[in-house]
Amino acid sequence: MADTITRAKWDKLAPRFDGMTSQGAEKRWEPAKRDLFSHMNGYVLFIALGTGLDIPFFPPGRDIVAFDISPKMVELAQPRIAAYDGRIDARVMDVHEMDFPPESFDQVFTSCTFCSVPNPVAGLKALHRVLKPGGGLFMFEHTGSRFYPFRQMMDLMTLLTRRIGPDMNRSTVQNVRNAGFRLVQVNNVFLDVVKTIHAAKD
Amino acid sequence: MDNRLFYVVGDLVANVVIGAIVALVAWLIVSPGWNMWLAMISMMALGMVLGLAMFFPFSIKLGAHETMIPAMYTGMWAGMFVGMIAAMMPLTMRHAAELGVMVGAAEIVFIWIVNTLLRGVTGEANGA
Numbered sequence: 001m002a003d004t005i006t007r008a009k010w011d012k013l014a015p016r017f018d019g020m021t022s023q024g025a026e027k028r029w030e031p032a033k034r035d036l037f038s039h040m041n042g043y044v045l046f047i048a049l050g051t052g053l054d055i056p057f058f059p060p061g062r063d064i065v066a067f068d069i070s071p072k073m074v075e076l077a078q079p080r081i082a083a084y085d086g087r088i089d090a091r092v093m094d095v096h097e098m099d100f101p102p103e104s105f106d107q108v109f110t111s112c113t114f115c116s117v118p119n120p121v122a123g124l125k126a127l128h129r130v131l132k133p134g135g136g137l138f139m140f141e142h143t144g145s146r147f148y149p150f151r152q153m154m155d156l157m158t159l160l161t162r163r164i165g166p167d168m169n170r171s172t173v174q175n176v177r178n179a180g181f182r183l184v185q186v187n188n189v190f191l192d193v194v195k196t197i198h199a200a201k202d
Numbered sequence: 203m204d205n206r207l208f209y210v211v212g213d214l215v216a217n218v219v220i221g222a223i224v225a226l227v228a229w230l231i232v233s234p235g236w237n238m239w240l241a242m243i244s245m246m247a248l249g250m251v252l253g254l255a256m257f258f259p260f261s262i263k264l265g266a267h268e269t270m271i272p273a274m275y276t277g278m279w280a281g282m283f284v285g286m287i288a289a290m291m292p293l294t295m296r297h298a299a300e301l302g303v304m305v306g307a308a309e310i311v312f313i314w315i316v317n318t319l320l321r322g323v324t325g326e327a328n329g330a
Contacts, residue, residue, distance in 0.1 A: 023262055024269075188323075190267055194267050
């Protein structure tokens with residue numbers, strides 16, 4: 001059954017999304033994102049596409065399937081998809097209901113995704129299913145912190161941010177492990193809150 | 203820390219401004235005669251909330267997390283510090299604002315130091 005609550009939340013935010021993130025977060029995170037996406041190779045799955053703000057950071061000439069739960073987001077992403085020098089097959093889909101055959105993709109990339117997926121471990125297990133053995137999971141995510149007082153701050157913020165968008169206190173690294181992946185590298189970008197995660201399916 | 207000049211200066215300005223505003227709010231509310239502990243705790247909580255509210259205009263150019271966490275931290279300490287002093291002795295408006303500026307500058311330096319210690323490849327992939 002489609003997650004209509006999450007879809008409605010992101011549809012509502014879609015028209016304001018670029019204004020909120022394109023000048024600040026995306027520019028600040030650009031070097032770390034470019035570095036992560038430079039690993040794109042083979043047949044790639046990218047979730048969640050959003051309005052396509054990450055597309056300019058993709059290396060050219062890649063073959064990418066990208067999806068988002070929000071039809072409005074995918075609609076707004078079309079100009080960036082058209083401008084990409086490579087192939088992006090954009091779809092509307094829920095990570096919990098992916099219809100790809102098992103072991104379809106060489107790599108899976110996420111960008112600020114698992115702060116919002118309602119059941120993160122189930123979502124990551126779904127990614128594990130569609131990834132080929134030996135394939136890589138590459139994530140750019142913000143998570144909770146392990147340290148005082150940042151941990152408590154992120155818990156407090158989540159009470160507010162959850163209503164309009166993401167959670168701020170997810171244990172994404174542990175969730176990746178719990179979904180059956182082997183961690184290859186965790187790289188902190190800002191404190192231990194914004195990070196890149198590289199994991200593998202053995 | 204982020205060594206791009208725009209973000210170094212932007213982070214500093216954001217925290218100095220937030221520190222000064224929180225300090226002035228605490229100065230307006232707390233006066234000598236307040237219980238010092240009550241002033242510290244209530245202004246700490248109010249400072250955190252104000253910091254969380256004020257981060258948004260700065261985040262449009264400086265990024266969400268890099269603004270939100272320092273803003274809350276600055277608000278918490280500026281509120282607590284100025285609330286404590288305002289409960290103990292008369293404080294001029296200018297003195298309160300200067301204390302807020304100093305707290306804001308000190309907090310962003312603290313965040314830069316902690317970020318320098320935490321950023322980079324972690325040992326989590328090896329079970330740390």
